[in-house]
Amino acid sequence: MLDNVLRIATRQSPLALWQAHYVKQRLEACHAGLRVELVPMVTRGDVILDTPLAKVGGKGLFVKELELALLEDRADIAVHSMKDVPVDFPEGLGLITICEREDPRDAFVSNHYDSLAALPQGSVVGTSSLRRQCQLAECRPDLIIRSLRGNVGTRLSKLDNGEYDAIILAVAGLKRLGLESRIRVALSPEQSLPAVGQGAVGIECRLDDTRTHALLAPLNHAETAIRVQAERAMNMRLEGGCQVPIGSYAELIDGELWLRALVGAPDGSQMVRGERRGKPQDAELLGVSLAEELLNNGAREILADVYNGEPPA
Numbered sequence: 001m002l003d004n005v006l007r008i009a010t011r012q013s014p015l016a017l018w019q020a021h022y023v024k025q026r027l028e029a030c031h032a033g034l035r036v037e038l039v040p041m042v043t044r045g046d047v048i049l050d051t052p053l054a055k056v057g058g059k060g061l062f063v064k065e066l067e068l069a070l071l072e073d074r075a076d077i078a079v080h081s082m083k084d085v086p087v088d089f090p091e092g093l094g095l096i097t098i099c100e101r102e103d104p105r106d107a108f109v110s111n112h113y114d115s116l117a118a119l120p121q122g123s124v125v126g127t128s129s130l131r132r133q134c135q136l137a138e139c140r141p142d143l144i145i146r147s148l149r150g151n152v153g154t155r156l157s158k159l160d161n162g163e164y165d166a167i168i169l170a171v172a173g174l175k176r177l178g179l180e181s182r183i184r185v186a187l188s189p190e191q192s193l194p195a196v197g198q199g200a201v202g203i204e205c206r207l208d209d210t211r212t213h214a215l216l217a218p219l220n221h222a223e224t225a226i227r228v229q230a231e232r233a234m235n236m237r238l239e240g241g242c243q244v245p246i247g248s249y250a251e252l253i254d255g256e257l258w259l260r261a262l263v264g265a266p267d268g269s270q271m272v273r274g275e276r277r278g279k280p281q282d283a284e285l286l287g288v289s290l291a292e293e294l295l296n297n298g299a300r301e302i303l304a305d306v307y308n309g310e311p312p313a
């Protein structure tokens with residue numbers, strides 16, 4: 001491979017391409033003479049589009065092909081929404097850079113209503129995320145929640161067709177695609193605790209590829225990395241996949257790390273919440289200890305139900 005070329009493996013959804021172009025631009029701005037090429041790919045997740053993710057085997061579907069390209073040296077980096085990156089990496093690969101986080105909140109999107117509170121009784125709301133469904137059901141048990149999948153554009157056209165009174169999407173995705181005007185209101189973390197890593201873009205590469213590590217270094221955003229580290233540690237301790245509603249959201253306020261998390265029963269009948277405050281350098285410990293508190297407060301039983309009697313230790 002040429003010294004001055006770096007290859008990005010990317011999915012071809014508009015959001016994935018936006019993220020890949022964003023990383024390309026930032027890398028080329030940081031390193032004069034570097035040429036960044038996109039290597040577009042199709043993943044299994046792009047092919048199976050109408051089944052809820054929780055049923056088809058989860059988020060790994062969107063990253064496996066990209067990781068294979070890295071391992072086979074057909075690309076040097078893969079750019080991911082941190083929300084979609086599974087807990088484990090194949091041997092030889094790792095996530096070494098996390099870029100500055102965009103707005104992490106969920107957005108209420110509707111053509112007729114200004115807010116969740118303004119929705120009439122029995123309105124139909126679209127989202128396939130168990131985490132969003134469970135929190136919606138908690139604050140508005142009267143709503144009818146229907147599955148909604150596809151790219152951001154597809155989801156918006158299903159709303160515009162009249163299939164839903166409102167839908168919930170990530171603020172970050174809408175902003176990146178220039179669709180911010182569709183947001184009626186952003187939901188607070190109290191209303192809808194964000195997903196692990198929501199709004200952050202992460203970069204995966206070969207662990208022994210020191211040239212690429214050096215090129216990526218200026219893109220890493222230390223504060224975002226610490227926040228996402230705490231959120232992911234929490235999720236990892238729970239062994240949470242996307243079959244369970246899990247929210248995990250960290251903020252850094254005046255140098256203090258504040259992590260909030262929840263685990264819900266998929267049908268919304270139960271919700272276990274907790275929070276921890278601590279030092280940024282203890283991000284991982286904070287995540288693990290919060291996960292243990294949630295497990296002891298009922299999350300163990302919820303997870304055991306979902307995973308057929310094999311709860312995390």
Ligand SMILES: NCc1[nH]cc(CCC(=O)O)c1CC(=O)O
Binds near residue numbers: 081197201
């Ligand atoms: N699950 C798909 C996905 N992955 C990342 C984002 C949004 C951007 C982000 O969180 O970085 C979205 C769309 C959505 O949830 O509305």
